[in-house]
Amino acid sequence: MQLNELWFVLIGVVFIGFFFLEGFDFGVGMSMRFLARSQQERSIMVNAIGPVWDANEVWLLTGGGAIFAAFPDWYATMFSGYYIPLLAVLLCLIARGVSFEFRSKVPTERWTNIWDWALFFGSLLPPFLLGVLFTSMLKGMPIHKDMNMTAGFSDFINVYSLWGGLTVTLLCLLHGLNFLTLKTEGDLRKRSSALAKKMVLAVLGSLVVFVVLSWSMTDIFKVRLLPELVIVVLIVAVYTLAYTFITKKREGLAFTMSGLGLALTVSAIFVGLFPRVMISSINKAFDLTVYNASSGAYSLKVMTIVAVTILPFVLGYTIWSYYIFRKRVTDKEHLTY
């Protein structure tokens, strides 16, 4: 395997890490407006993700940084081409990030409510927008010979991309509900478990439609028929298992399955892209690939050494911090946020 191919895989892994981890805290954030019955329950939900959401978000920043370093042309084409959607993602992440810190600072219901709304929209819109972004990337965007993208409204927003956005949002919501079932007690835990059970069916439904749309509107099943079919079968199996585990109250396993579901969905996108990183809807010859959009061999080598050295430490202390905060969050303890 060449280094630029390895970096494509690594970036895929970083995005899997991002959706697996931030996926559940997005899910918790978006469910707080309808799952919680009181301010108290909302606080419990926020505190359940309080210690970890910030580090989870770093996976996205690392993904962006890795694309910049390993594939400068991918970074330049995507970030300038998706200007407005990315601006929206940024504004949501800003509002969300400060609301964690701000929400409990003034003890009035009105104040907390304002920041809880910010947290809600800040958790709902980014997975939707990123879903739109990745699916429209799969479909192909108007990329010209000079690698610059000039997309119009219908390139961003169409049936396929909207369905992609919706699907990713539902996947994150289910993952968040499974996390809450794992991390809370009593009534809240029962309600999130019951909703998660219903959500699995919605997720499976939306995934089936997504596969059909992908079949007709993209070429991923034409270029990679067998791997994509295997992934689709695995996704169906994983969510079926998730349903079983939720029913049997095997909460840790249910959470693992909804995380695997997200990981497999991200894999389906990256497998479908390879070796392209951006597909041109104008001409195949204008596609950006891991070969024509990557950094030089030396730069990739340096980055590989750095990543291989640091990543084990990152994974190590991340796992340790989850271990430290393994207990369920209840109203009997001191709530920080």
Next chain:
Amino acid sequence: MDQLLLARIQFAVTTVYHFFFVPLSIGLVFIVALMETLYVVKKDDVYKKMTKFWGHLFLINFAVGVVTGIIQEFQFGMNWSDYSRFVGDVFGAPLAIEALLAFFMESTFIGLWIFGWERLSPKLHLTSIWLVSLGTILSGFWILTANSFMQHPVGYMLKNGRAQMNDFLSLITNGQIWVEFPHVMTGALATGAFFVAGISAYNLLKKREVGFYKKSMNLALILGLIGSLGTALSGHEQAQYLVKTQPMKMAAAEGIWKDTPSPAPWSAFAIIDTAKKQNKFEINIPYALSFLSYSKFDGSLKGMDTLQKEYASKYDQKVGKGTNYIPPVKTTYWSFRLMVGFGAAMILLSIIGLFLWRRGTLETNKVFLKFLPPSISFPFLANTFGWIMTEVGRQPWTIFGLMTTNSSVSPNVSGGSVLFSLIMYMLIFTVLAFVMVYLMVREIKHGPAAHENMEVHHKLDPFDKVGA
């Protein structure tokens, strides 16, 4: 307004705004970590109170610093895609390493620190805050490595019309980073110290929690002196490096049009006429510029007229005939003086404060105490003017000698998009600024004793209005 100008304004606005929070975060978390160390070593509860109180103020600031930083990583690709294509191979690496090495560490251990008071042993809890501090410093190192490449490109070769890294070691041993990094870090320490000193002074004036604020003030004054003196010394080093690597920036910062005599005088005040390329009026301090540039009392500096000719013969083939290599002179000249002026005021205030402390009259000297709260703004102003001088003084280059700003901008992004995003950023920045100041003032008014009470309301029944 055209897209290039808007993109430049956006870069200036988002970067300056972000850099209000960065130095305060770096400086304050270091001070908080020192306070917690004192607590763990001395087991004196006043240090725990200090850790919690200043730690809360740090967290409010840190939250805004983090979220405004995300814009920075996205902005290069969004507004400056041609720059990103040309230089991503070299410039992207430190950014990716920053995320991998620093952001993960900061964000994981800040979570452990905030939520870990009861779950971690005192030593592990202390280690967490030191790792957060280390994370902020490492983050500074890698982002300044990227910036240093723009000031003084090294460790690359040109291949297929773009810069490619060929020597990582020289990228991180770049002379520029080793004058820039200490300057920014000591500046950050001074920022944190003046923040603590100013708030302590305000409370000492009001005679609130005198013991608590006196202890905070003493620590802050020592760190303030180390920070501000360190900034001046490393700034001196940086100026000398500048004379060698970016003489045009130095000439603009000093308002020198014609080559200076040897020894060169330093201009403290000048009325600059950029159209006629001369200064109408100057107040000069003899020998000082030679000393500033070479650490000796002779030696001349090249003026902008000479440098323009030199640069034209060197770079015109690459960037086009008739390019103006002289940056906005007045901005560079005055931001340099304002930076130095505020820095000098900070050194002076620290020395006076320490002197009063030794005489034992610090908490009774009302004149001095009244001076400190407004002086919280000094390091912020000095930091901002420092960056304006560094970045504006480099114009017309994005990467010195390699790529100009007007060829760096995204060719496919409309002026309307940039304007829209600029307006959105300014709106959200304004809201954040108000909320942050409101929360900080609130925390300060509540004082160090209030934190236990502040968090109680979550335990109450939601229909119970006691907390409201």
